[in-house]
Amino acid sequence: MIAFFRRLNALFISAVLFFVYFLVIGLARLIYVLSERKNGKPDSYWQLARGKQKTVELSTPY
Amino acid sequence: MNILGISAFYHDSAAALYIDGKLLSAIEEERFSRLKHDNAFPFQAIQFCLNSVNLTIDDIDAIAYYEKPLRKLERLLETFVVTYPFALRPFLQAIPDWLGQKISVEEIIRKKVGFSKKIYYVPHHVSHAAAAFYSSSFNTAAILTVDGVGEYQTTALWKGEKDKLTLLKSISFPHSIGLLYSTFTAYLGFKVNEDEYKIMGLSAYGLPEYIQQVYRLMDMKSDGSFSLNMKxxxxxxxFRMFSDAFIALFGPPRKPGEKVEKRHRDIAASIQVVVEELLFAMLNHLYTQTKSRNLCMGGGVALNALANGKIYTKTPFKNVHILGAAGDSGAAIGAALYVQRQLRGSSPVQQITSLYLGSSYSNESVESLLSCYPELTYKKYDSEIDLLRATAAKLAKGKTVGWFWGRTEYGPRALGARSILSRPSPRAMKDTMNKIKRREEFRPFAGSILQDHVHRYFYTPENKYYSPFMNVCLIVRENKRKELAAIVHEDNTCRIQTVNEDNGRYYRLIKEFYRQTGNPCVLNTSFNVMGEPIVEHPKHAIEDFLCSKMDALVINDVLINK
Known part of the structure; x- marks a missing residue:
């Protein structure tokens, strides 16, 4: 019985994630495509450290 | 101040404990769970660290976690946006995994570990950079961190000055040398995040005939920066590392267990050459940015010993420091070191010269255990020199000896605390050892050599060259290749560990072996059999001893025979 409810729960989560993927991620993808800029080949692929990157905030997991 | 560093949930979960600025304990979770590269939260490793110094979690002032989990989740979600609609299956698998455990690091630390004070989240590559630089003897250094991926960064150039780490430049996911190498690891039929060193070993048997194909996978600039062609x-x-376009370029992938053919060897040689060229271009660029002759490297790619050995000839760097645990387990040390510098301000240099930081067992517990194995005969030595003489004599006669002594090593390399040893010649010793370890024929063995003699046997950047963590391959001198026949690889290199007084009894054993044979080097391989982590408990050592063709086993002061 417990196994059945576990499987049902997993199925429910998958169904929710399925919709999240196609709707939310899909919408984000649309915005991403519309805002994407086409750049030519750069001279270097190094990303320079900006001011924000140079200071590290340690107290947050983000 | 007591700081506990933790790494978890990717691979090689680990804990490291600093007490008042001293690294007193560190161990990987895999040693206890017996799952190689275990990525579970390291509850047992944490408990070990606390027990080893008779502290409880309430005595810890701060916990330093080795990455920022929410930034990592953000990168994951961004990846799903970029790859939409082709990543539904990974999405359905990854998100529950993240929501279930990975995202709730704080909750785990609060509720399951019972820690109520401050938790600090150190970005992944900062953890690597801190582990690399703060564990060195340098006041200033150039630092390169390279791995699969952290939060976003996969590669970063840094400058280290006293207590300060300054990020100069970086490259972000999905462009990653670590993942490039892992892709070839998977393509050649080996395990990702585990078997990369097999590609390194295999590369010596091949010719780099696929270099042009490898270069088609990326756009590389002269400053070492690169962008992978994600096609x-x-x-x-x-869940597959390589695409159909990759297969069209290189041919069908090798399945696990299939015979290794010339094509596989050549592909391994090609990716090794390209990765080396990338690394050296990066390092040369890093030198122009920092003008420091001191180099520290961190991240999993820094475990590529073959590339590391060439740094001295291919770049301007003169002094190189790579911590033995350069991968994610070492990031637990790095996170703790970084937090310590932030909280305490200026700290003296805390060079790590020894990684014997793990568990140890008493002679009494070993003797008690041996009473359960009546088929074994053993002798406990009261005098260390007698034990060393007997052990060295066995090695000199060509016997293989399991060597379990003192505290276990931190990191992926056996450094003479949990090792299987033999003399480094004749060549047949390699086959004998391969049978004991049950591993592929093409894989080389490493050597431990007295530091005072290293320059006589290898082409070293300096006399008495110091490389205590076995993460550098050097070319063996022509006149010594016969003497080291079992550890000279196909390309005439050997991965070496230089041994000195810091290595305690292991140093004294090799000294005794040198006295008896005139050879200052022994073959040293990790004490485990294929697929298992290094032995943790004497019981694991005895079981491996019994089920293999090892000739003798030394556990602390006890010499055991079959």
């Missing part, structure tokens, strides 16, 4: 990779949107 050839599928690690963002599927």
């Amino acid at each position: 050839y990779f599928s690690y963002r949107e599927s």
